Amino acid sequence: MGGPGKRRAHLVTGFVSSRTIQMHATPSKRPRKVRLKSGKDRSASSTLWLERQLNDPYVARAKREGFRARAAFKLIEIDEKYHLFKSGARVVDLGAAPGGWSQVAAQRIGSAQGRGKVVAVDRLEMAPTPGVEFIRRDFLGPGAGDEIKALLGGSADVVLSDMAANATGHRPTDHLRVMALAEAAADFAREVLAPGGAFLCKVLQGGTEATLLAALKRDFSHVKHVKPAASRPESAELYLLASGFRGTRQPMR
Numbered sequence: 001m002g003g004p005g006k007r008r009a010h011l012v013t014g015f016v017s018s019r020t021i022q023m024h025a026t027p028s029k030r031p032r033k034v035r036l037k038s039g040k041d042r043s044a045s046s047t048l049w050l051e052r053q054l055n056d057p058y059v060a061r062a063k064r065e066g067f068r069a070r071a072a073f074k075l076i077e078i079d080e081k082y083h084l085f086k087s088g089a090r091v092v093d094l095g096a097a098p099g100g101w102s103q104v105a106a107q108r109i110g111s112a113q114g115r116g117k118v119v120a121v122d123r124l125e126m127a128p129t130p131g132v133e134f135i136r137r138d139f140l141g142p143g144a145g146d147e148i149k150a151l152l153g154g155s156a157d158v159v160l161s162d163m164a165a166n167a168t169g170h171r172p173t174d175h176l177r178v179m180a181l182a183e184a185a186a187d188f189a190r191e192v193l194a195p196g197g198a199f200l201c202k203v204l205q206g207g208t209e210a211t212l213l214a215a216l217k218r219d220f221s222h223v224k225h226v227k228p229a230a231s232r233p234e235s236a237e238l239y240l241l242a243s244g245f246r247g248t249r250q251p252m253r
Contacts, residue, residue, distance in 0.1 A: 058070035058073050058230050061073065062100070066103075067100050067103055067104075068098040068099045068100045068103065068127075069098055069099075069100035070100075070230065071100045071101060071162055071230075072100035072101065072103060072104050073228070073230035074162075074228045074230045074231055074239070075100075075101050075104045075105070075160070075162075075200075075228075076104055076230075077228035077229055077230055078200065078226060078228050078239065078241070079104070079108060081226075082226070082241060082243070084108075084158050084198055084200065084243075085105060085108035085109050085158065086109065086157070087109055087110050087115050087116065088109060088110065088115040088116040089109045089116045089157040089158060090116055090117045090118075090119075090152040090153065090154060090155070090156050090157050090158075090194075091105045091109060091111075091116070091117070091118045091119070091156060091157065091158045091159075091160065092118075092119050092120075092121065092148055092152070092156045092158070092159045092160065092189075092192060093105060093118060093119070093120040093121065093132075093160045093161075094121050094122075094139050094159065094160065094161040094163060094185050094188065095121070095122055095139075095161055095162060095163030095181075096120035096121060096122045096126055096134070097120075097122040097124040097125065097126040098126060098127070099120065099126050099127060099129050099132070101160055101162055102118055102120040102126075102129050102132045102134075103129055103132075105118045105132075105158070105160065106118045106129060106130060106131035106132050107131075110131075111131030111132065112130040112131030113131075117133065117151065117152045117153060118131060118132045118133065119132075119133045119134075119135065119148050119151045119152055119156075120132050120133070120134045120135070121134075121135050121137065121139045121144070121148065122134075122136065123136065123137065123138055124136070133151050135147065135148065135151070139184075139185075139188055140184055140188070144188075145188065145191040145192050148192060149192055152192075154194070155192055155193060155194035155197070156189075156192045156193050156194065156197060157193075157194055157196075157197050157198070158197060158198050158199075158200070159185070159188065159189035159192060159193055159197070159198075159199045159200075160200050160201075161181070161182070161185035161189075161199075161200070161201035161202065162201075162202050163178075163181045163182075163185065163201075163202065164178055164181070164202055164237070165177035165178055165180075165181060171206070171236075174204065175204050175206045178202065178203060178204045179203065179204070179209050179212065181201075181202075182201045182202065182203050182212060182240065183209070183211075183212050185199075185201045186199060186201065186212060186215065186216060186242075189242075189245075190219060190245075193245045194245070194247075195245055195246065195247035196244060196245060197243075197245040198220075198241070198242065198243040198244075198245070199216070199220070199240075199241075199242045199243075199245070200239055200240070200241050200242075201239065201240050202237055202238075202239055202240075203225075203237070203238050203239070203240050204236045204237060204238070205236040205237070205238055206236065212240075216240070216242045218246075219242075219245060219246050220242035220243060220244050220245055220246065221243065221244025221246065222241075222242070222243045222244050223240070223241070223242045224240075224241055225238045225239070225240055225241075226238070226239050226241050227239065
């Protein structure tokens with residue numbers, strides 16, 4: 001679901017500072033940091049990634065609590081502050097694999113107990129998840145919106161997107177690719193959201209495209225950037241949260 005970030009945000013609203021994040025994420029008695037040597041079959045970049053995973057408290061917590069990815073805690077923290085999910089809601093999770101966000105949504109709305117629906121969509125396969133209907137397909141394909149609404153039993157209350165294109169290492173290119181996904185997700189959200197609904201998607205620091213912001217501000221009551229504590233401080237990722245959908249479904253121009 002998520003690609004590597006490049007640098008930290010200049011200005012982020014809605015969450016604690018990076019210094020406070022570190023204080024909360026680090027236990028009083030810091031465990032010894034794991035360091036690995038580059039092996040014959042492992043590149044230096046792969047070794048650094050593996051070291052980061054082994055030393056990441058959110059990765060360990062995800063394993064402990066049964067979540068498929070550390071990204072689950074980003075959504076948990078956003079929901080705890082902005083109250084996206086209500087019992088019995090209908091939720092769409094775009095680019096859902098491996099399923100961490102779908103797990104959180106299902107728990108929060110109670111879909112495993114028959115309250116509400118979560119429909120997860122991805123071109124990759126995803127393991128079965130209690131309370132989640134999974135569709136393996138391109139959400140931009142013809143008829144995808146109708147198929148999803150049929151599974152939901154109506155329009156969606158929340159549309160989620162943690163999609164990110166594979167990083168190229170060229171910052172402007174990566175930014176454009178992620179923003180293209182965000183714009184596609186926003187257009188899809190307008191197609192399936194009920195009035196009053198919410199849309200949450202990943203963007204990269206470096207300026208959300210003016211056309212996307214203008215369209216969201218036109219169609220939603222409230223639009224803001226947020227960065228949860230579980231998002232690595234050095235990562236360029238932010239999340240764009242739009243709530244209070246006005247019911248308009250005009251595409252971006």
